[in-house]
Amino acid sequence: MIAVTTSDVALIDTPGAGGYSRRMDLREEAVLLESIRAGDQAGFEALMRQHAPRVVGLATRLVGNRHEAEDLAQEAFLRLHRSLPGFRGDSSVATWLYRTTTRLAIDHLRREALKRRLFFFRQTDDDPDPLETVGDPRSDPGRDLHAREAMIRLQAALRKLSVRQRTVFVLRHHEGLPLQEIGALLGLETGTVKAHLHRAITTLRAELADVYEDLP
Amino acid sequence: MKPDCLSERDLILLHYGEAPDRITPEAAADHLASCDRCRSKRDRLAADLRRIPAMADPDPVVATRIAARVSERLAQRPRRWPLVGAAAAGAVALAMAVAVWLPGAPPATTVNRPPAAAGEAPFVGPPQPPTLDLELLERLDLLEEFETLRALEGV
Numbered sequence: 479m480i481a482v483t484t485s486d487v488a489l490i491d492t493p494g495a496g497g498y499s500r501r502m503d504l505r506e507e508a509v510l511l512e513s514i515r516a517g518d519q520a521g522f523e524a525l526m527r528q529h530a531p532r533v534v535g536l537a538t539r540l541v542g543n544r545h546e547a548e549d550l551a552q553e554a555f556l557r558l559h560r561s562l563p564g565f566r567g568d569s570s571v572a573t574w575l576y577r578t579t580t581r582l583a584i585d586h587l588r589r590e591a592l593k594r595r596l597f598f599f600r601q602t603d604d605d606p607d608p609l610e611t612v613g614d615p616r617s618d619p620g621r622d623l624h625a626r627e628a629m630i631r632l633q634a635a636l637r638k639l640s641v642r643q644r645t646v647f648v649l650r651h652h653e654g655l656p657l658q659e660i661g662a663l664l665g666l667e668t669g670t671v672k673a674h675l676h677r678a679i680t681t682l683r684a685e686l687a688d689v690y691e692d693l694p
Numbered sequence: 695m696k697p698d699c700l701s702e703r704d705l706i707l708l709h710y711g712e713a714p715d716r717i718t719p720e721a722a723a724d725h726l727a728s729c730d731r732c733r734s735k736r737d738r739l740a741a742d743l744r745r746i747p748a749m750a751d752p753d754p755v756v757a758t759r760i761a762a763r764v765s766e767r768l769a770q771r772p773r774r775w776p777l778v779g780a781a782a783a784g785a786v787a788l789a790m791a792v793a794v795w796l797p798g799a800p801p802a803t804t805v806n807r808p809p810a811a812a813g814e815a816p817f818v819g820p821p822q823p824p825t826l827d828l829e830l831l832e833r834l835d836l837l838e839e840f841e842t843l844r845a846l847e848g849v
């Protein structure tokens with residue numbers, strides 16, 4: 479069942495790195511949900527197309543890999559579809575997806591961390607390049623290469639963080655969520671969230687020190 | 695270094711517009727205005743954080759692809775909502791039919807109970823509106839939902 483709190487709304491109203499350009503009115507959304515519950519599959523597709531860029535973007539920033547992020551987004555939408563019969567409409571779909579995607583990403587990161595610990599697993603060359611995410615066809619190749627290298631280094635540095643440190647950093651730095659809301663989302667005290675952010679940034683700065691030196 | 699110099703943690707919190715730990719934001723601003731060392735640390739931190747590459751949301755092509763994939767997955771499994779709706783409607787219709795067919799009969803919940811012994815007060819269950827059938831169906835649906843979820847997660 480979907481719980482609603484006042485922070486649900488704040489979570490989405492907070493301007494993040496990729497805030498919604500157009501937020502659907504809750505009543506408008508309730509009408510669409512009712513139509514989907516009555517079997518309007520095209521309506522559900524429209525809902526997915528509206529939310530997917532944000533969901534994939536969030537998942538990519540959290541797990542650092544577009545391919546895995548798309549899988550997580552698909553799972554989030556399948557869960558949304560299953561939850562629709564009990565969806566009361568007093569929480570926005572965006573908020574629900576934000577929470578679900580974050581939790582799915584955390585579970586994914588934990589599984590990956592466990593795999594790495596158990597099997598000395600490392601990403602293979604077959605894994606899609608996380609830097610597909612930053613390619614801009616209009617940018618010049620030299621600069622693009624530098625950006626790709628910086629992104630590879632960032633992803634490697636992020637893997638040095640604990641799952642919580644990484645999640646807190648991404649939600650604060652990239653998503654622009656206030657620490658108090660991150661605490662509510664992760665079930666942590668604000669002081670603990672502050673400690674994770676501090677540790678994350680200290681580690682990232684140390685890991686990326688030489689990258690910073692190379693950059694203009 | 696002054697005794698009230700800001701910690702790295704406080705500088706990080708201030709950078710993100712969060713309240714520092716042991717000092718008010720105003721006092722921190724006053725200190726920064728008067729301390730070259732803390733200002734320099736703050737500026738280095740800000741420069742480092744600015745250089746962390748951003749990861750933009752994908753373009754709408756990705757959204758279309760995901761919507762198509764999810765729709766495909768949904769089409770592969772039986773749709774249950776209309777069935778649940780039909781079952782719920784059927785249960786309500788059945789309850790009403792029983793009530794009409796047995797005029798003066800006790801509520802449906804007592805129909806299958808053994809007859810009350812002589813002298814014993816007839817059993818009257820708590821009021822059971824037809825919505826209970828719906829709730830039961832919803833719970834069964836949720837249970838099935840949970841099992842599907844477990845199956846998916848168990849992979």
Ligand SMILES: [Zn+2]
Binds near residue numbers: 700730731
């Ligand atoms: Zn100072």
